[in-house]
Amino acid sequence: MVDLQSQYQKIKETVDQSIQEVLNSSAYINGPYVKEFQADLEAYLNVKHVIPCANGTDALQIAMMGLGLQPGDEVITADFTFAATVEVIGLLQLTPVLVDVEPDTFNIDIVALKKAITPKTKAIVPVHLFGQVANMEAIMEIAKEYNLFVIEDNAQAIGANYTFSNGLKQKAGTIGDIGTTSFFPSKNLGCYGDGGAIFTNNDDLAHTIRGIVNHGMYKRYYHDVVGVNSRLDSIQAAVLKTKLPLLDSYCNSRREAARYYNNAFANNPNIITPKSSSCGQICNQCDCHVFHQYTLQIKNGKRDELHQHLLDHGIANAIYYPVPLHKQKAYVDERYKEEDFKVTNHLVNTVISLPMHTELDEEQLNFITTTINDFIK
Numbered sequence: 001m002v003d004l005q006s007q008y009q010k011i012k013e014t015v016d017q018s019i020q021e022v023l024n025s026s027a028y029i030n031g032p033y034v035k036e037f038q039a040d041l042e043a044y045l046n047v048k049h050v051i052p053c054a055n056g057t058d059a060l061q062i063a064m065m066g067l068g069l070q071p072g073d074e075v076i077t078a079d080f081t082f083a084a085t086v087e088v089i090g091l092l093q094l095t096p097v098l099v100d101v102e103p104d105t106f107n108i109d110i111v112a113l114k115k116a117i118t119p120k121t122k123a124i125v126p127v128h129l130f131g132q133v134a135n136m137e138a139i140m141e142i143a144k145e146y147n148l149f150v151i152e153d154n155a156q157a158i159g160a161n162y163t164f165s166n167g168l169k170q171k172a173g174t175i176g177d178i179g180t181t182s183f184f185p186s187k188n189l190g191c192y193g194d195g196g197a198i199f200t201n202n203d204d205l206a207h208t209i210r211g212i213v214n215h216g217m218y219k220r221y222y223h224d225v226v227g228v229n230s231r232l233d234s235i236q237a238a239v240l241k242t243k244l245p246l247l248d249s250y251c252n253s254r255r256e257a258a259r260y261y262n263n264a265f266a267n268n269p270n271i272i273t274p275k276s277s278s279c280g281q282i283c284n285q286c287d288c289h290v291f292h293q294y295t296l297q298i299k300n301g302k303r304d305e306l307h308q309h310l311l312d313h314g315i316a317n318a319i320y321y322p323v324p325l326h327k328q329k330a331y332v333d334e335r336y337k338e339e340d341f342k343v344t345n346h347l348v349n350t351v352i353s354l355p356m357h358t359e360l361d362e363e364q365l366n367f368i369t370t371t372i373n374d375f376i377k
């Protein structure tokens, strides 16, 4: 699905040198690279505060702690996403409220979201799934109307832009009260281990969160709140500082591969290609989608057969995600009604994600698309 080795070979010299510097300095924790990467990412995202942490799941948990959410508070998120989002809601004894997604963008459905709001609702967690920014304009309007916090789970969409109807453009993850991300190796901006970060434009919130990530300390050895230990280590920060300047070109490489896929499947009546929300096409201006995944919907009921057929031909592919969260044992709840999850229940049986990374060449893309078009007609 990804080719991290070829990507590494292209930046080996600079990245090795920066890692060597950390080793020479032995500043393994909170070394200069952590501060430098933090500042670079703040500039790139045009956000006031980036708080690095240990991974994207911690980032979500810390965001919810930072907002002071209390047990019993309801947090609305999408049924069709990676479990980390709902996991931390449960872990903090908040009440997860899962809602359906849109059939074309796979992102949280605005009508369903609005319907799920109760007097106990405190926050919305839109997930910018597969690299495409959710409908943030509508989400921010709803949040304002009902006085809710918005935490953007931006683990899959770092680098994406969102354009509001008035033309204002903002980076994904910097629109809500807090944005979170993951630097897991296969994410669009990946390090060589685990890493994550929290973004906010709110000074007070940033201060609170900086204490939470560091054992609840605002003054050394004075623990004002219950915190956690969640750090981005210096070696990972060194890798990320080297890779951040390449993020836009990495996003473009992904978009180019997506464009190739889209063209190849354009006339296949049994394949639905992913849709970019703004213009419905993929261009380098339409930068609301950074293709963390390239995900097809197979219409003729042969998704599982295609999955096996591709594996038999040595083509990686994956089903993201095979089970809706509301059907996962850990998150079942009698409040949920199946008719409220029509889209997710359908998608789990029709979606298939193809290889998507920065190093795909035309020969590979041709082989993948020809194999698929020969099998699904």
Ligand SMILES: *Cc1c(COP(=O)(O)O)cnc(C)c1O
Binding pocket: 055, 056, 057, 058, 081, 082, 084, 085, 127, 153, 155, 156, 181, 182, 183, 184, 194, 195, 196
């Ligand atoms: C990867 C991912 C996470 C978790 O990130 P980790 O760094 O692996 O903890 C959270 N949410 C989404 C949508 C993700 O894709």
